[in-house]
Amino acid sequence: MEDPKDDPTVNPRPAPSPLLPAIDATxxxxxxxxxxxxxxxxxxxxxxxTAQRRPALDSVTIxxxxxxxxxxAATAFADAWLATxxxxxxxVDWPEQAASWLRPAHRLxxxxxxxxxIAAAPLGWAQLARRLAHSTPWRPDRTFxxxxxxxxxxxxxxxxxxxxxxxxxxxxxxxxxxxHGWTDTFPPPVPGAAR
Numbered sequence: 184m185e186d187p188k189d190d191p192t193v194n195p196r197p198a199p200s201p202l203l204p205a206i207d208a209t210x211x212x213x214x215x216x217x218x219x220x221x222x223x224x225x226x227x228x229x230x231x232x233t234a235q236r237r238p239a240l241d242s243v244t245i246x247x248x249x250x251x252x253x254x255x256a257a258t259a260f261a262d263a264w265l266a267t268x269x270x271x272x273x274x275v276d277w278p279e280q281a282a283s284w285l286r287p288a289h290r291l292x293x294x295x296x297x298x299x300x301i302a303a304a305p306l307g308w309a310q311l312a313r314r315l316a317h318s319t320p321w322r323p324d325r326t327f328x329x330x331x332x333x334x335x336x337x338x339x340x341x342x343x344x345x346x347x348x349x350x351x352x353x354x355x356x357x358x359x360x361x362x363h364g365w366t367d368t369f370p371p372p373v374p375g376a377a378r
Contacts, residue, residue: 201317202283202310214305217248217331220256223356224330227371229263231327231350231358232298240297242270246287246311248303249276256302256329264300272296279307284314292319301328308332309340316345323361324348333359333366 232240243264247257254276261271272294277287288311291299299321301308308331315321328351331337338346338361350360356371 201313214334214336215331217250217252217256217302217304217329218354219252220259220302220329221354221356223371224352224354225256225259225263227352227356227358228260228300228327228329229267231352232264232300233267238297240269242272242294242296243298243300244273244275244291244294244296245271245300246275246277246291246303247301248307249278250304253302253304253329253331257300260300260302277303277307277311279304281307281310284311285318287311288314288319288321291315292321297325299326301326301332303328303331305331305334305337306340309337312337312341312345316342322348327351330354330359333361333368335366338364338366 232243245257245261247253257274257276261274264271273290273296275287275290277284281287292315303311312323316323323346326349328349330351330353332349332351333353343364346361347363348361350358352358353368357368358371359366359368361367
């Protein structure tokens with residue numbers, strides 16, 4: 184007879200912790216700090232969110248880490264998004280290290296936005312994404328970001344499949360999308376070319 188403690192219906196195993204083990208956080212060495220955003224990057228990011236969608240996206244929450252480049256990118260996006268007549272429900276920041284990541288995860292998702300826009304350092308983003316996936320209704324396919332989110336180490340640290348569907352813009356105006364743990368990049372549109 185099977186031991187009842189091994190039966191998952193009698194004694195369910197807890198889900199693995201969303202917290203990134205300290206050893207993993209240092210596995211990739213020092214990760215690059217976010218660079219200042221460019222006008223092309225901001226324009227492309229706005230274009231990704233305003234591309235013909237059914238239903239159209241209106242409300243966003245914006246998340247950013249506390250470094251100067253991420254803060255400036257988040258502010259620039261908020262100003263541009265509001266200028267187009269859309270809605271910013273919340274702007275949420277977080278430190279690079281946090282005890283559980285639960286508070287910023289809930290602040291980002293609780294307003295129930297149409298989409299999420301992120302400007303962040305790779306390590307903090309990976310840790311927050313793990314918490315978002317574990318504890319909230321967040322969906323990566325509704326998440327858009329600045330170039331620092333495309334850092335391969337962030338994708339690996341977030342965990343298998345956590346960031347699949349996240350897309351964003353690069354400094355040159357090109358776009359990227361994370362799928363199956365890989366980041367695919369797409370060139371910027373050629374000026375004057377038919378879309």
